Amino acid sequence: MIKSLAVRSGPLTVGVVGAGLIVQVVHLPLLGRLRELFRVAAIADPDGSVRAEVAARHGIASAHEDHRALLDAGGLDALLVCSPDATHAQVVVDALEAGVHVLVEKPLCLTPEEGEWIVGARDRSGLIVQVAYMKRYDPAVEALLDDLSPASTVRHVTTATFDPGMRAAFGVDGPASGGGVEGAFLGALVHDVNLVSAALARCEVAAGRVVDAFGDAGCAGATVALDNGARWTAVWLALPGAGAFREQVALYAGDGVRELVFGAPYALHEPTVYRHLRAGGAGAVTTTRTSWREAYEHQLRHFHAVVTGASPCRTPAEEGVADVRLLNDMLAARAAWAAA
Numbered sequence: 612m613i614k615s616l617a618v619r620s621g622p623l624t625v626g627v628v629g630a631g632l633i634v635q636v637v638h639l640p641l642l643g644r645l646r647e648l649f650r651v652a653a654i655a656d657p658d659g660s661v662r663a664e665v666a667a668r669h670g671i672a673s674a675h676e677d678h679r680a681l682l683d684a685g686g687l688d689a690l691l692v693c694s695p696d697a698t699h700a701q702v703v704v705d706a707l708e709a710g711v712h713v714l715v716e717k718p719l720c721l722t723p724e725e726g727e728w729i730v731g732a733r734d735r736s737g738l739i740v741q742v743a744y745m746k747r748y749d750p751a752v753e754a755l756l757d758d759l760s761p762a763s764t765v766r767h768v769t770t771a772t773f774d775p776g777m778r779a780a781f782g783v784d785g786p787a788s789g790g791g792v793e794g795a796f797l798g799a800l801v802h803d804v805n806l807v808s809a810a811l812a813r814c815e816v817a818a819g820r821v822v823d824a825f826g827d828a829g830c831a832g833a834t835v836a837l838d839n840g841a842r843w844t845a846v847w848l849a850l851p852g853a854g855a856f857r858e859q860v861a862l863y864a865g866d867g868v869r870e871l872v873f874g875a876p877y878a879l880h881e882p883t884v885y886r887h888l889r890a891g892g893a894g895a896v897t898t899t900r901t902s903w904r905e906a907y908e909h910q911l912r913h914f915h916a917v918v919t920g921a922s923p924c925r926t927p928a929e930e931g932v933a934d935v936r937l938l939n940d941m942l943a944a945r946a947a948w949a950a951a
Contacts, residue, residue: 622650623915624686626711628678628702629693630656630665633716636877638691639669641908648915655681678702682709689739689918692716696798700725703740707732712739714914717805718797719931723939726932733928741914741924742931744805746873748909751883752806755862755869758887759813764865768811768843770803772858773850792945795831796938799847803860804934805926806871807843810862818843818937824944833941879905 625642627634642649653673656662666674675681678694682705690706692699692715700720706713707729719742720726733740746752811817817838824833832846856875861868867889874881883906886899916922 622646622648623688623712623918624652625649625689625691626653626655626681626687627651627671627691627693628655628681629695630654630658630661631693633877634691634693635665637879637907638693638911639665640879641905641911642691643669645908645911645915648912652686653681653684678705682706682711685709687711689714689914696794697721700729703729704732707736707738707740710736710738712918714741714743714911715931716743717931718801718935718938719928720935721793721797723932723936726928726935730928730932739914739918739924740928741917742805742926742928743910744802744926744930745876745906745910746802746806747809747906747926748913749873749883749906750904750909751871751885752906754885755871756809756813758869759810759862761815762866763814763862765811765814765816765837765839765841765862766865767841767863768807768837769861769863770807770843770845770859772799772803772847772856773853774799774847774856775853776849776851791828792826792831793942795826795828795847795849796942796945797935800831800833800845800941801934801938802858803845803847804937805930806860807845808930808934808937810860811837811843814864816841821937821940821944823948824941825948826945831941831945833944835937835941879907 627638639651642651651669651671653675654662654666654671655675655678657676662674673684675684689712692702692713694702696718699715699718703713703715720729729740808818819836819838822834822836826832829849830847835843837843858873860871867887870886872884874883884899886897888897913922913925917924
């Protein structure tokens with residue numbers, strides 16, 4: 612039984628854990644724009660100067676050294692978790708035990724066991740855990756998913772991301788993916804794993820075993836067998852010389868080729884393009900959908916709707932656990948590749 616706040620009026624009171632780049636560039640500006648839905652009351656970050664500056668800049672009344680102090684202060688409806696990946700599981704469980712709904716950045720956690728711990732805590736609390744897969748709230752992605760069905764016979768899937776890194780793209784320091792090899796998979800490929808899994812589900816196809824995987828801290832790649840005999844190949848590359856971020860998803864099916872192309876994830880209002888190429892009576896037909904609407908904002912609006920009982924959760928904790936399980940299988944295959 613989900614605890615709903617549908618009976619209350621006014622915005623949700625929110626705490627934010629982590630004051631890094633994504634919080635400063637994306638989340639706090641959007642939360643400030645959505646004042647009718649959210650009120651940011653507290654922030655936590657171990658860096659005293661950073662949390663003080665961010666709190667002052669955004670008019671946040673309460674700043675804490677860690678998430679426990681923030682939760683102990685009370686008065687929150689929800690928590691936005693943007694701390695380092697390795698801390699997610701503990702922060703989410705502590706928030707649930709404090710009676711607070713959670714929106715947590717991807718990956719949900721680092722291991723399937725941590726994921727099951729989170730799901731158990733959520734079920735006991737009756738609260739919401741939404742994983743922040745912002746691409747799932749992009750109207751171009753929604754168009755792709757609406758365009759798929761079991762009749763879309765999947766033949767092959769490819770995903771490729773070329774990431775110039777924070778310095779090249781935004782003029783600030785920070786790795787494209789933290790945590791070495793583990794970060795390259797869990798922090799970078801996680802985007803494509805969730806998106807492809809959602810697309811395959813519409814086609815009633817599932818990912819099977821990981822055929823192979825390779826990579827290092829600047830590269831992650833894998834081949835996954837699908838249960839209909841097709842294959843999915845995925846690669847993420849840190850390419851400082853690329854100049855611009857590019858992420859492309861291509862699904863090859865019996866009823867045509869579907870492509871998604873994403874721009875830089877932290878550049879708000881960077882357009883996403885969806886194309887469906889298929890045969891028509893007079894030859895090739897292409898349908899193009901370009902979305903300029905901000906996926907991060909739609910994600911926040913959805914979280915509010917879920918917490919207040921107006922909508923079921925589109926990206927629940929179970930999806931985060933399934934994604935982490937597949938990514939850990941990729942890491943195991945990559946370890947075997949490195950040892951060979």
